[in-house]
Amino acid sequence: xxxxxxxxxxELLESGCVNRVLGWKAGEFFYDLxxxxxxxxxxxxxDFVYSVFSAANLSKYLIAExxxxxxxxxxxxxCDSYSFQQLLKEHRIWRDNVYVVGIACDGMCxxxxxxxxxxxxxxxxxxxxENLKLETLYGTATMPKSDALPERCVHCKSHKVVVFDEMLxxxxxxxxxxxxxxxxxxxxxxxxxxxxxxxxxELSRCIRCNACRNVCPACSCEKCVFDNDKSGVAQxxxxxxxxxxxxxxxxxxxxxxxxxxxxxxxxxxxxxxxLHLLNRKFIRDIxxxxxxxxxxxxxxxxxxxxxxxKGDAEPSxxxxxxxxx
Amino acid sequence: MKKIxxxxxxxxxxxxxxxxxxxxxxxxxxxxxxxxPYTPGMELTQNLNTVRSAKDLFFPQVENLLKFKVQGKQIExxxxxxxxxxFVIFGVRACDCRSFDVxxxxxxHAEPADTFxxxxxxxxxxxxxxxxxxxxxxxCTVFGIDPADPAGDVTMWQTKDTLYLRANTEKGAAxxxxxxxxxxxxxxxxxxxxxxxxxxKKLPLKDLDLNGFDHEHMLQKFNDPRWAQLSESCLGCxxxxxxxxxxxxxxxxxxxxxxxxxxxxxxxxxxxxxxTQMSAGQPRxxxxxxxxxxxxxxxxxxxxxxxxxxxxxxxxxxxxxxxxHMNIVKVxxxxxxxxxxx
Amino acid sequence: MTRxxxxxxxxxxxxIRTDTPDxxxxxxxGLDGKKPFVHxxxxxxxxxxxxxxxxxxxxxxxxxNEEFLEFSIKKCGCVTDWLHxxxxxxxxxxxxxxxxxxxxxxxxxxxxxxxxxxxxxxxxLRSVINYVRHYRSRYGTVDIVYGxxxxxxxxxxxxxxxxxxxxxxxxxxxxxxxxxxxxxGHVGFVPNYVKELGFxxxxxxxxxxxxxxxxxxxxxxxxxxxxxTQVYTTFELxxxxxxxxxGRCNIGDKYVCKDGPVFRLDQMDTLPDEY
Numbered sequence: 001x002x003x004x005x006x007x008x009x010x011e012l013l014e015s016g017c018v019n020r021v022l023g024w025k026a027g028e029f030f031y032d033l034x035x036x037x038x039x040x041x042x043x044x045x046x047d048f049v050y051s052v053f054s055a056a057n058l059s060k061y062l063i064a065e066x067x068x069x070x071x072x073x074x075x076x077x078x079c080d081s082y083s084f085q086q087l088l089k090e091h092r093i094w095r096d097n098v099y100v101v102g103i104a105c106d107g108m109c110x111x112x113x114x115x116x117x118x119x120x121x122x123x124x125x126x127x128x129x130e131n132l133k134l135e136t137l138y139g140t141a142t143m144p145k146s147d148a149l150p151e152r153c154v155h156c157k158s159h160k161v162v163v164f165d166e167m168l169x170x171x172x173x174x175x176x177x178x179x180x181x182x183x184x185x186x187x188x189x190x191x192x193x194x195x196x197x198x199x200x201x202e203l204s205r206c207i208r209c210n211a212c213r214n215v216c217p218a219c220s221c222e223k224c225v226f227d228n229d230k231s232g233v234a235q236x237x238x239x240x241x242x243x244x245x246x247x248x249x250x251x252x253x254x255x256x257x258x259x260x261x262x263x264x265x266x267x268x269x270x271x272x273x274x275l276h277l278l279n280r281k282f283i284r285d286i287x288x289x290x291x292x293x294x295x296x297x298x299x300x301x302x303x304x305x306x307x308x309x310k311g312d313a314e315p316s317x318x319x320x321x322x323x324x325x
Numbered sequence: 326m327k328k329i330x331x332x333x334x335x336x337x338x339x340x341x342x343x344x345x346x347x348x349x350x351x352x353x354x355x356x357x358x359x360x361x362p363y364t365p366g367m368e369l370t371q372n373l374n375t376v377r378s379a380k381d382l383f384f385p386q387v388e389n390l391l392k393f394k395v396q397g398k399q400i401e402x403x404x405x406x407x408x409x410x411x412f413v414i415f416g417v418r419a420c421d422c423r424s425f426d427v428x429x430x431x432x433x434h435a436e437p438a439d440t441f442x443x444x445x446x447x448x449x450x451x452x453x454x455x456x457x458x459x460x461x462x463x464x465c466t467v468f469g470i471d472p473a474d475p476a477g478d479v480t481m482w483q484t485k486d487t488l489y490l491r492a493n494t495e496k497g498a499a500x501x502x503x504x505x506x507x508x509x510x511x512x513x514x515x516x517x518x519x520x521x522x523x524x525x526k527k528l529p530l531k532d533l534d535l536n537g538f539d540h541e542h543m544l545q546k547f548n549d550p551r552w553a554q555l556s557e558s559c560l561g562c563x564x565x566x567x568x569x570x571x572x573x574x575x576x577x578x579x580x581x582x583x584x585x586x587x588x589x590x591x592x593x594x595x596x597x598x599x600x601t602q603m604s605a606g607q608p609r610x611x612x613x614x615x616x617x618x619x620x621x622x623x624x625x626x627x628x629x630x631x632x633x634x635x636x637x638x639x640x641x642x643x644x645x646x647x648x649x650h651m652n653i654v655k656v657x658x659x660x661x662x663x664x665x666x667x
Numbered sequence: 668m669t670r671x672x673x674x675x676x677x678x679x680x681x682x683i684r685t686d687t688p689d690x691x692x693x694x695x696x697g698l699d700g701k702k703p704f705v706h707x708x709x710x711x712x713x714x715x716x717x718x719x720x721x722x723x724x725x726x727x728x729x730x731x732n733e734e735f736l737e738f739s740i741k742k743c744g745c746v747t748d749w750l751h752x753x754x755x756x757x758x759x760x761x762x763x764x765x766x767x768x769x770x771x772x773x774x775x776x777x778x779x780x781x782x783x784x785x786x787x788x789x790x791x792l793r794s795v796i797n798y799v800r801h802y803r804s805r806y807g808t809v810d811i812v813y814g815x816x817x818x819x820x821x822x823x824x825x826x827x828x829x830x831x832x833x834x835x836x837x838x839x840x841x842x843x844x845x846x847x848x849x850x851x852g853h854v855g856f857v858p859n860y861v862k863e864l865g866f867x868x869x870x871x872x873x874x875x876x877x878x879x880x881x882x883x884x885x886x887x888x889x890x891x892x893x894x895x896t897q898v899y900t901t902f903e904l905x906x907x908x909x910x911x912x913x914g915r916c917n918i919g920d921k922y923v924c925k926d927g928p929v930f931r932l933d934q935m936d937t938l939p940d941e942y
Contacts, residue, residue, distance in 0.1 A: 027650050027655065028529065028530065028644075028654055028655065028658075029461060029529070031650075032644065032650035032652075033650060034558055034649050034650050034651050034655075035558040035649055036554075036557065036558060037557060056648070056649060061558065111645075112645075116356050120373070120458065120460055121458065121459070121460045121461050122461055123461045123529050136461075137458075137459070137460070137461060137524055137527055137528070138458070138524075201354060202354075205353060205354070205355060205359075207377065207386065207563075207567045207568075208386075208563070208567075209562050209563040209564040209566075209567045209594075210562045210563055210597075211560065211562040211563075211564045211648050213562075214560040214561055214562040214648075215560055215562070215648050227597070227598065227599055229599065229745075230745075267648070268560075268562075268564070268648035270376060270564050270567075270568055270646040271353075271355060271357070271376065272355035272356065272357060273355075390671070390673055390674065391674055393717035393718070393760075395717055395718060398754075398756050398757045398758055399758055400677055400716075400717060400758040400759070400760065402674070402675070402677060402760070406671075431912055432912065435911060435912070437672040437910060439671070439672075439673075439910075439912060440670075440671040440672075441671060441673075540920060543919055543920065543937075543939070544937070544939065547919070547939040547941075548939075573912070573914065574913055574914030574915065575907070575908070575912070575913050575914070576907055576913070577673070577721065577907045577908065577913070579717065579718060579720070581718055586717035586718045588717065590673075593907075593913070593914070593915070595914065595915070600905075600915055601904065601905050601915050602905065603744075603903075603904070603905045604743050604744035605743065605903065606878070608904060608941050608942050609941065614941065618917070618941075621919075621939070622914075622917065625919075625920075626917065626919055626920045629919075629920035630920050
């Protein structure tokens with residue numbers, strides 16, 4: 001796949017179809033790839049990498065890239081394509097300036113997951129079929145690739161690239177039985193006190209680095225309210241620890257029905273807060289209250305929270321779901 | 326040299342926490358480590374290092390400076406300083422220990438001293454722990470740090486079943502006096518150090534070339550066109566800053582409690598767009614300038630003001646935590662060294 | 668425990684003078700009625716109102732004034748908006764003095780001085796000018812080039828007319844951007860006026876004003892044959908601590924709050940162009 005994508009990138013560039021390519025650039029190690037724009041064949045041959053560590057969702061970069069001169073080629077994985085289409089729907093990306101190459105994906109590995117399995121000091125990773133061969137400072141180790149997948153890939157919602165100009169490899173299918181709501185259901189089953197304690201504990205680790213917000217394709221405001229000194233809610237740190245909790249809850253509300261569940265928020269969180277669960281709770285509730293809806297899946301359906309129908313849930317629904325009168 | 330069996334660590338922690346508050350690196354509930362106030366039953370982390378550095382204990386993310394009461398045209402100033410009691414930090418790695426030197430230069434040695442930081446420094450005993458199993462992201466040796474022999478009031482080494490302790494200062498010696506320790510010779514420590522140093526030779530980042538990161542090349546480095554490419558995918562988040570043991574920029578903010586105005590300071594990041602935003606203008610309008618500032622400060626500006634001491638200790642936290650894997654190592658490799666001149 | 672430098676003292680605004688439609692001058696003393704601290708011309712102080720914010724202002728009064736501090740402040744942000752709305756006897760907090768100040772007792776001694784100011788840029792220079800007037804014999808000739816958008820925008824206009832321009836050896840050159848009824852003085856931008864006046868290149872120039880004015884005035888001075896070592900200016904960047912620690916006024920190896928705000932222009936050439 002890696003060679004195929006590289007060849008495609010060079011082909012698109014040299015045929016004049018695009019004047020630059022958005023992809024992933026090699027780092028110091030096998031796993032530390034950086035999103036990057038390539039403009040020459042030499043750069044692509046030297047630095048372009050597509051591997052099980054090309055995890056970063058490139059869609060958000062296209063907001064800025066698509067506004068630049070000329071056309072940019074972007075390689076989008078299934079997850080990324082949902083984000084891309086959602087941004088198209090919100091008129092944030094200039095579609096004509098992007099050439100989308102869809103690429104199949106069967107899960108992106110996560111170095112933190114590998115470290116958590118007790119493999120430390122990894123200097124190189126080789127994929128050998130379904131296994132990863134890890135070279136470390138302390139010897140070699142083998143691990144099934146499936147053991148190195150983060151939660152978002154274990155419970156992958158869809159292997160289907162939903163928007164592309166060209167597909168490399170065979171497109172996959174949606175995966176309605178992903179089990180991605182299992183953890184949400186577990187939390188729903190808690191008593192309110194337990195649930196409150198669960199989130200207080202998880203969110204108490206927040207260091208307000210804003211990585212979740214800045215990486216989030218749904219957080220595409222030019223100026224976030226939390227960065228606006230005049231808003232009265234701009235805080236780099238919280239005056240009380242409850243504010244951090246509010247930051248995440250407000251953010252989840254703000255991206256509700258626009259969040260495609262790409263899971264980047266949890267991937268980038270330095271404190272391993274399972275932020276995607278907040279979004280998934282919204283997705284699950286929206287499915288239940290307004291009918292099944294997947295943000296970014298198509299260009300036509302209206303986001304339920306931006307549309308009004310007579311069948312919409314009434315505010316009183318909270319009482320039916322156990323809210324206090 | 327003193328020693329205690331590792332199976333007796335709970336006894337050691339109990340003794341240490343008698344006279345003062347004890348912080349040890351322990352699991353924060355996410356499988357990652359953090360310096361936490363010791364409570365009985367708490368175990369030392371198996372991880373090499375904490376996500377948040379030990380600087381938190383001297384320079385917390387948020388701290389109250391003072392309070393005001395306002396009535397009509399009158400203002401009353403109230404002290405709102407958190408009391409600082411003696412404490413000990415157990416298990417600080419060599420990199421974090423060096424970061425205290427970096428912070429001391431800013432908060433203690435450059436006039437006027439920051440009394441909030443000073444109070445914590447004076448009340449702390451630092452017990453460092455030598456590294457046995459450095460990771461691929463470690464590059465402290467590039468900055469002349471020896472992870473097999475860290476500084477601090479007390480230096481500690483772990484072997485398979487024993488913890489060795491050596492006091493380096495009077496403060497450290499006083500702490501060790503009160504602990505249930507046995508005398509030991511240096512042989513086991515020397516063997517462990519030799520083993521660690523073998524690993525250090527294999528570290529992939531050990532040969533970073535810092536050539537050219539100095540005052541003399543300040544403008545050359547600043548004007549290097551490659552900052553644009555290095556910073557192009559930076560998200561502008563504060564992760565690198567907040568996990569960094571040497572980042573020390575702060576903001577001063579206020580919070581109206583309804584009764585009083587609380588003035589507090591909190592960590593800030595030069596990566597944030599509003600860091601230098603004024604009503605009159607913005608000297609760093611794009612992420613390129615903000616990104617450049619962070620690395621220029623660590624590798625050029627700070628050393629220029631502090632006898633060449635770099636404001637990076639090679640702990641590797643930013644390597645592990647940057648969402649897009651852009652970091653100081655990539656900056657050094659791109660812009661540093663004789664052969665890399667633009 | 669010694670008092671932390673971040674902890675301010677209380678002050679009282681005893682007098683407020685409206686200078687221009689958007690500039691007021693505030694007279695500040697300590698709660699004891701005395702001047703809060705001693706300063707050097709060009710130094711700054713942090714003023715704040717709890718609940719509104721804290722901001723850095725240059726001290727407008729001369730150190731030779733032993734009774735109070737004065738701050739000429741333009742309305743342009745959160746803290747300044749609030750200050751423009753207060754009345755006398757209002758308490759505020761104050762800490763300082765901060766920064767290096769102008770070399771009034773060293774490099775400036777014996778020199779012919781040219782002050783070039785635009786708009787509110789006169790504020791820090793007024794402190795120097797009045798210091799120089801006080802110790803008149805220590806310095807050579809004094810030229811003051813001062814421009815603003817209109818006659819109404821000239822800060823300290825009355826003091827300039829009644830006092831400065833009446834003194835021997837002080838030449839005041841006022842200019843406004845556009846012609847205006849009741850104005851028979853010079854019309855035009857400061858940089859051009861400086862060039863027209865064509866000062867002797869042996870003089871020392873002290874500038875303060877908007878960046879665009881500094882830029883073009885400097886170009887003009889260099890054209891006239893001035894050396895950058897003869898030109899001083901003061902800088903303004905966002906600051907929080909004013910102690911060289913919070914990090915935001917950092918330019919290269921300098922902190923504007925501590926190593927500045929006064930810089931000689933040849934020194935600026937050694938710093939990254941980021942101000």
